[in-house]
Amino acid sequence: MTSIPALSDILFYVFAALTLGCGVLVVANPFSRNPVTSAMFLVLTIISMAGLFVLLHAFFLAAVQILVYAGAVIVLFLFVIMLLDLKAEAVRKVRFYGLMAGLISVGAILLIFLKSLHRTPIGADAPPAVEGSTEALGKLLFSQYVLPFEVVSVLLLVAMIGVILLSKKNLD
Amino acid sequence: MKLEFISLAWWILFLPLLSAVVITLFTLRSRVVSSLLSIGAIVIGFILTLMCIHTNGFQVNVESTVDWLTIGDLHVDFGLKLDALSLMMMLIVTGVGGAIHIYSYEYMDDDPGKARFFACLSLFTFSMLGIVMANNFVEMFIFWELVGLSSYLLIGFWFEKPSAADAAKKAFIVNRLGDFGFLLGILMVWEAHGSLNFSTLQGLGMVSTVAGLLVFCGAVGKSAQFPLHVWLPDAMEGPTPVSALIHAATMVAAGVYMLCRTFFLYDADALQVIAYIGGFTALIAALMAMQQNDIKRIIAYSTLSQLGYMVMSVGLGGPVPAMFHLTTHAFFKALLFLSAGSVILGMHHEQDIWKMGNLRKKMPITFWTFLVGSLALSGVWPLSGFFSKDSILGQALAQHSASGDLLFADGVFIAGLTTFYIFRLFFVVFLNQEKSDAAKHAHESSAVITWPLLVLALFALIGGVIGIQGIYRYNFPAAGEQPANFAAALFEPFAHSPVAATLGLLAFAIGIVFAFKLYGATSTDPLPAKLGGLATLMKNKFYFDEIYEATFVRAHDAIAAIADWIDRWLVEGFCIGVIRGSTDLTGRGLRRLQTGSLQTYAFLFVLGVAVALYFVLK
Amino acid sequence: MHIGLEQYLTVSFLLFSLGLLGVIMRRNLLVIYMSLELMLNAANLALVAFSRFNNRLDGQVLVFFIITVAAAEVSVGLALIVALYRRHQSAHVEDLTSLKL
Numbered sequence: 001m002t003s004i005p006a007l008s009d010i011l012f013y014v015f016a017a018l019t020l021g022c023g024v025l026v027v028a029n030p031f032s033r034n035p036v037t038s039a040m041f042l043v044l045t046i047i048s049m050a051g052l053f054v055l056l057h058a059f060f061l062a063a064v065q066i067l068v069y070a071g072a073v074i075v076l077f078l079f080v081i082m083l084l085d086l087k088a089e090a091v092r093k094v095r096f097y098g099l100m101a102g103l104i105s106v107g108a109i110l111l112i113f114l115k116s117l118h119r120t121p122i123g124a125d126a127p128p129a130v131e132g133s134t135e136a137l138g139k140l141l142f143s144q145y146v147l148p149f150e151v152v153s154v155l156l157l158v159a160m161i162g163v164i165l166l167s168k169k170n171l172d
Numbered sequence: 173m174k175l176e177f178i179s180l181a182w183w184i185l186f187l188p189l190l191s192a193v194v195i196t197l198f199t200l201r202s203r204v205v206s207s208l209l210s211i212g213a214i215v216i217g218f219i220l221t222l223m224c225i226h227t228n229g230f231q232v233n234v235e236s237t238v239d240w241l242t243i244g245d246l247h248v249d250f251g252l253k254l255d256a257l258s259l260m261m262m263l264i265v266t267g268v269g270g271a272i273h274i275y276s277y278e279y280m281d282d283d284p285g286k287a288r289f290f291a292c293l294s295l296f297t298f299s300m301l302g303i304v305m306a307n308n309f310v311e312m313f314i315f316w317e318l319v320g321l322s323s324y325l326l327i328g329f330w331f332e333k334p335s336a337a338d339a340a341k342k343a344f345i346v347n348r349l350g351d352f353g354f355l356l357g358i359l360m361v362w363e364a365h366g367s368l369n370f371s372t373l374q375g376l377g378m379v380s381t382v383a384g385l386l387v388f389c390g391a392v393g394k395s396a397q398f399p400l401h402v403w404l405p406d407a408m409e410g411p412t413p414v415s416a417l418i419h420a421a422t423m424v425a426a427g428v429y430m431l432c433r434t435f436f437l438y439d440a441d442a443l444q445v446i447a448y449i450g451g452f453t454a455l456i457a458a459l460m461a462m463q464q465n466d467i468k469r470i471i472a473y474s475t476l477s478q479l480g481y482m483v484m485s486v487g488l489g490g491p492v493p494a495m496f497h498l499t500t501h502a503f504f505k506a507l508l509f510l511s512a513g514s515v516i517l518g519m520h521h522e523q524d525i526w527k528m529g530n531l532r533k534k535m536p537i538t539f540w541t542f543l544v545g546s547l548a549l550s551g552v553w554p555l556s557g558f559f560s561k562d563s564i565l566g567q568a569l570a571q572h573s574a575s576g577d578l579l580f581a582d583g584v585f586i587a588g589l590t591t592f593y594i595f596r597l598f599f600v601v602f603l604n605q606e607k608s609d610a611a612k613h614a615h616e617s618s619a620v621i622t623w624p625l626l627v628l629a630l631f632a633l634i635g636g637v638i639g640i641q642g643i644y645r646y647n648f649p650a651a652g653e654q655p656a657n658f659a660a661a662l663f664e665p666f667a668h669s670p671v672a673a674t675l676g677l678l679a680f681a682i683g684i685v686f687a688f689k690l691y692g693a694t695s696t697d698p699l700p701a702k703l704g705g706l707a708t709l710m711k712n713k714f715y716f717d718e719i720y721e722a723t724f725v726r727a728h729d730a731i732a733a734i735a736d737w738i739d740r741w742l743v744e745g746f747c748i749g750v751i752r753g754s755t756d757l758t759g760r761g762l763r764r765l766q767t768g769s770l771q772t773y774a775f776l777f778v779l780g781v782a783v784a785l786y787f788v789l790k
Numbered sequence: 791m792h793i794g795l796e797q798y799l800t801v802s803f804l805l806f807s808l809g810l811l812g813v814i815m816r817r818n819l820l821v822i823y824m825s826l827e828l829m830l831n832a833a834n835l836a837l838v839a840f841s842r843f844n845n846r847l848d849g850q851v852l853v854f855f856i857i858t859v860a861a862a863e864v865s866v867g868l869a870l871i872v873a874l875y876r877r878h879q880s881a882h883v884e885d886l887t888s889l890k891l
Contacts, residue, residue, distance in 0.1 A: 012793045016801045023805050027812035027825055035820045042824050049831055056798070056842045058850050061857075065834075068857050073827065073864045080868045081820055084875050098771065102814035105778035106807045112782055113803040116789045117796060132841070132850050140847050141854065152858050159862035166869035169876075768890025770822075770883050775814050 012055055018048035039077050046070045058132035178236040181252045184220045184262065185301050187213040192294035195287060206287035207280075210294045211273045217301070218266035225259055235307050235371065248368060253307035256646035257495065261304040261429055264502045268421045269297055271624040275510055276413040278620035279517065289329060289411070296322035296418065303426050309358045309368040312430065316354070316390065319423050320347045326418060327410040339406035346403040350393015357386030361437065374436050384442035387434060395427030395479045398453040402716055404476055408468040412513030415468060420475050420505035425498050428482045432491035435648075444575065447487025451582045454480025456714060458589035462596070463699065463711035466523050467512050470597050474549065475505055477586060484579060485564040492644045493567050497560035500635045504548035504557055507628040511542040514621050515601065518614040526696070527608040528601045534614040539602050541625040546598050548632040550591040550680050553673075556635030561587065562676055563641065566669030584675050591683025599691040607695055798839035805832035819871050819881040823864075830860050 022045040026038045046069045053062035141149060191213035195206045237251030273293060280286045299322050302315030321344075328340030360383035362368055365376045378384070391397065396404040407419050418424070431438075431446070438446065454477045461473035478501050485494035516523055518535050532539045548557035565587075568580035606612045616622070666673050690698050700707040709715070765776075805828060812825025834853045841849025871881065878885050 009793050012797070016797075019801065020804055020808070023808040023828055026828060027808055027816065027821075033818075035818055035824075038821050038824050042827065045828065046831065049835060052798075052801070052835060053838055056838050058838045058842070058853075061834075061838060061850055061853055064854065064857055068861055069827075069831075073861055076864060076868060077820065077824065080872060083872065084881060098815055098817075101772070101775040102811050105775050105782070105814060106811045108782040109778060109785075109810060110803060110807045112785050112789065113806075114800070116785075117799055117803070132838075132847065136847060137850055137854070140851055145851050145855075148855060152855055155859065156862050159866050162866050163869040166866070166873050766890065768887040770886060771814050771817075778810060778814070 008055060011051070015048050015051040015055065019045055019052065022048060035081050036078065039074055039081065042077075043070050043074050046074070056132070060132055060134040060137045178234065178252070178254075180220045180224050181236060181254055181305065184217045184224075184266070185252065185298065185305055187217055188294040188297035188301065192291050192298065195291040195294065200287045200291070203286040207277050207290045210290035211270070211277065213294055214266055214270045214273050214297050217297070218263075218270045221259070221262045221266050224254070225263070237307065241310075245366060246362065246368070248308060248310045250311055251307040252305040253370065254305070256643050257429075257432065258304050260495070260499065260640070260643055261425075262301065264425075264499060265297065265300050265304060265422050268502050268506050268628070269300075269417055271627055272413050272417045272421075272506065272510065275416075275513070275621055275624045276411075278618055279413055279513055280411060283411075285329065289326075292322060292325045292329070293413075293417070296326065296423070300422050300426065304429065307370055309361065309370075312433075313351075313355065313358060316351065316394065316426070316430075319426060320344055320351070320394075323347070323407070323418055323423055326414040327407045329410055329414065333409070336409040339403075339409040343403040343407050346400050347393045350389050350391075350400050353386045353389025354393070357383055357389060360386060370433060373434070377436065378439045379437050381439055381441045381445075384438040385445060387437060388431065388442065388446055391427030391431050391483065392449070393427075394430075395424045395483060396453075396476055397427075397449050397480065397483055398456065399716075401453060401457065401476055402720060405469055405472045405713065408466070408472050412468065412509060412516060415472065416506045416509035416513070419472065420509050421502040424475065424479055425482075425502065428479065428486065428494055428498050431483070431486045432495055432647075435486065435491045443487045443489060445487070447484050447575070447579060450480045450483030450485070450487055451579045452480070453477070454484060454586050455582060458586045458593065459710050460713050461593040462589065463697075463707050465525055465697075467515065467525050467528075467597065467601065468509070468523060470525075470593060471505070471508050471512055474508075474590065474594065475501075477590060478505065478549075481561070481564055481583065481586070484583070485567060488564075488567045488571060488576065488579065490563075490567045492641060492648050493560065493563035495644045496563055496641045499640050500548070500556035500560040500632070503628055503635050504545045504555075504632040507541060507625060507632050508545040508549065510621075510625055510628065511538050511545060514538045514617045514625065515542075515614075517617050517621070519610045520613075522608075522610050525597060525600045528611050528614075529604050529607040529695070530602070530611065531614055532602045534611075535616045537616060537622045537625065541622075541629040542598065542602065544629040544632050546594045548635075549594050550683065551587055551676050552680055553677065554636065556632055556637075558676070559636030559641075562669070562673050565672035565676055569669055569672055580672070584679050587676055588679035588683040591680045592687050595684050595687035596691045599687060604693060605695065795839055795843045799836060802832045802836035802839065805829075805835065817883050819874070819883055822883065823867060823871070827860065827864070830856065 022041045025041040026045060029037055029041070031037075046065060050062040050065045050070075053059075053065060188210075191209045195209055199205045199209065233253075233255040235251050235253045237249040239247075240250040241248040273290075276289065276293065280289050283289065296319065299315050299318035303312055303319060306312035306315060324340045324344040327343050328337050330336045331340070358368065361373070361379050364379045364383060365373055367373060367376070393400045404419060404424070408415055410418075457473045457476035457480060461470050461477065464470045464473060478497070482494045482497050482501070485491075485497065515528065515531060515535065515538060518531070518538070519528060522528070544555070548555040551558045551561040561583075565580060565583050568576050568583055570576070700711075703710075712718075765772075767773075809825045809827075809829030809832060812828065813822050816822050816825065834856055837849040837853050837856075841847060841853075874886065875881050
C-alpha cells in the first residue's frame, strides 16, 4: 500500500508550487505587463516563502519575512509605482537577443547548480532538532552576532540619509 | 731626438684639422681670419715636414702608434708611418698645397663663402695627410673616405649651381663604387694574412690576384681610371684651386700612392691587369682631350691621362717611376691649373678657349709659366716631365715582353697626343688674335697669384734632376742606383734607355709640329673637318656618360622603383595594413561590449560567474 | 518522497533562476528590481534550509541580516529610480545609456 505522504510533505509541495508559480508570474505575466501586477504576485511569493520557512521551523524568520518584506518592502514598491504613475510597459519589440541571452545565462547557472546538487551526497542524517524560535534566535543574535547587529543599524541610518539626499529635487 | 721627430708628425697631421674646426665653429664670418688660419696651418705643416727631414734625412722608417681597436685576433692601431715615401708625399701635400692655399687667398677673394672654402681645404689637407701617414689599411680607408667627403664639399662648393651639385654627387658616388671594391680587398687581405698593418704585411708577401685587384679598385675610383673615370672631368665644376689641389696634385694621386705603399701585395697577373687599365685610360683620356673647348676640361683630361701613365707604371713593376712621375706631375699639373685659373680670372671667369687669344701680350707671367708647364707635361728635356715620363717608358721596354712593348708603343703615342692637345690649348689661348672682347680687356693677375706660379714653375723646371727618384729608391731598394753627379743625372735617361728617350722626344716633335700646323694661326677648330666622326666622338667623351646613364643608372632607378613599390605596397600596405585592420576590427568588436545596456552587463556577469563556478565546483 | 535538503535547495535554485531571467529579460526598471528581490529570497531559503539540516542557527541569523539589508537597499534603490525617472521621464532600461561608448 502506498504510504500517504505526511502532511508536512504535502504542504511543502503546495508551498513550493505556489512560490515558483507566483515567481513565474512576477517575471513573465502573459496577461498584463503592468508592474502593479508583478508586485502583487511578488507579495504572494513572499507569503508562500514564509510558509516554507515555517515548515523549516524558522518561525521568527517567517514572521519577519511577512512583516518586513511583504509589509514594508513591497508596499514601498507600490508607493513608487503609484508615485511614478507607471503605465503598462509600452510594448516594444521583444528583443530576440535579450531572450536568448536570458535563457542561455539562466540555463548555464541552473545546469551548474543542479549538477552540483546531484554530485554532492547529502544524506538524510539525524533528524533535525534545532528550533528557530524567537528566544533561540535572539540569544544567538545578541551574544555572538552583536557586532553585525550594531553595524546593520548604522547601515539603516546611512540608507535613510541616502534616500533623503537622493529624493531632493534640487541640491542647494 | 727621435721622440721629438715623431711628435712633430702628429702636429703636422692635426694642425689642419684644428684649423678646420676652429674656422667652422668660430670664424666663419671673418674671411680674413679664416683664410689666414688655414694657410698658417698648412705652411707650418710644411715647415715641420722640412724639420723632420732635416733632422733625420729620408732614410728612415719609423712608426708612432696608439692602440685603437682589438677585435678578436685583429689589432688595429692608429699610427703614423714615416719613411721616404710618406715624407715625400707630405712635402708635396704641404708644399704644393701651401702654394695653392696662398693662391686661393686672392682667387676666392670676391666669393662670399671664402671662409667655408678654407675650412674645407683644411679638412682636405688633414684627410690627405692622414692617407699619406697611415700605417694600416683601416686607418687609410677612414682617411680615404674623408678625402672623398672633402672632395664632395669642395666640388660642390658653389652648391647653388645644379651642375656643381650634380658633379659633387657624381664624384662621391663613383668613388664609393671604387671604395666598395677596396673594402672587399681589405677584407680579403685580412683573411689571407691576419693583419692589416703595412709593415707586417710587407713581410708576408702577396695575396691572390682577386684580392689584389679588389684593392686596386680603390685606386680605380680615387685616381679615376677606366671605367670609373667619369667623375674627374665633371669635378671641374669646383673652383680652380680645388681642381689644382685635389684633382691634379694630391687626391687623385692617393690612388697611385696606395698602390705603391701596398706594392708587395700584387702578383704578376694583377700587375698585368693594372698596367693595361692604366694604359687604356691614358689613351682614351688623351683622345678625349683633343677636342675639348673648356680650358679646365682639357687640363682635367690631361690629368686623367697622366694618372693612367702612373698606374701603368706600377703595373709594369716599378713603383719608383710611378712615384717620380707623381711628384713631377704634381708640380707641373698644379702649375697648369693655377695658370689656367689666372687666365680665367683675367678673362673675368670665361673658360672657353675659343673666346681667348693673344694673351701673351696681356698676361706675360702667366704666358711663361704656362709654357713651362706645357713643356714639362710634354716631356721635353731637360724639364722634369721628361725624366719621369722617360723612366716609365724605359720600364715598359725593359720588360722585354709583348705586352711591355705594346704598352711602350701606347705610351709613346700618348706622349705625342699629349703634346698635341696641350699645345693646341697653348696656341689658341696665348697666340693669334683675340677672339672676343673679354680677351681684349684681359689683364695680368696680382702678385699673390703669380708668385705661387713662379715657384711651381721653378720646380717643374728642375724637378727632374734634384734627386727625387733617388729618395724614392730608399723605399724600394731594388729599383736601381743613383747617378753619380749632376751632369750624369741630366743625361741619365739617354744612358739608361736611349730608345725610350729618343722616341719620346720624337713624339714631342711630331706633336708640336701638327699642333702648330693646325692651330698656329686659326680662330676656329679645323680638326672636326679633318676627322669627322672621330672628332665628334672625342668631343663627346666617347659617350661614356651616356652609356653609363642608359645602363647602370637606369637599372639602378628600376631597382629603386621596385624597392619603393615593395616598401609602399607590401610592407606598408599589406603588413602594416593587416595589423592596422585587425587591430581596428578587434577594437570595433570590443567596443560592442560597451553597450551601456544594463542587461547586457548583467548577462555577461552571469556568464562569468557560471564559468567561474564551473571551474570551482569541478 | 521524503523531503530533504535537496528538495529545498532545488526550489531555491529554481527561484533564483526565475529572478535571473527577470533581471535579464524584463525592461521595466521596477520589475527588474522585483526580480532582484526574488533572487535574494531564493538565497534566504537556501540558507534557512541549510541551517535546519545542519542543526545550527547561524544560517537564520544571516537571513535576518539579509532581510534587513535588503530593506535598506530597496529604499535606496527606489530613491534612485525615482531620481532617474525625474531625469528621463521613463522607467525603461533601454533609455539608460550613459555608459555607452
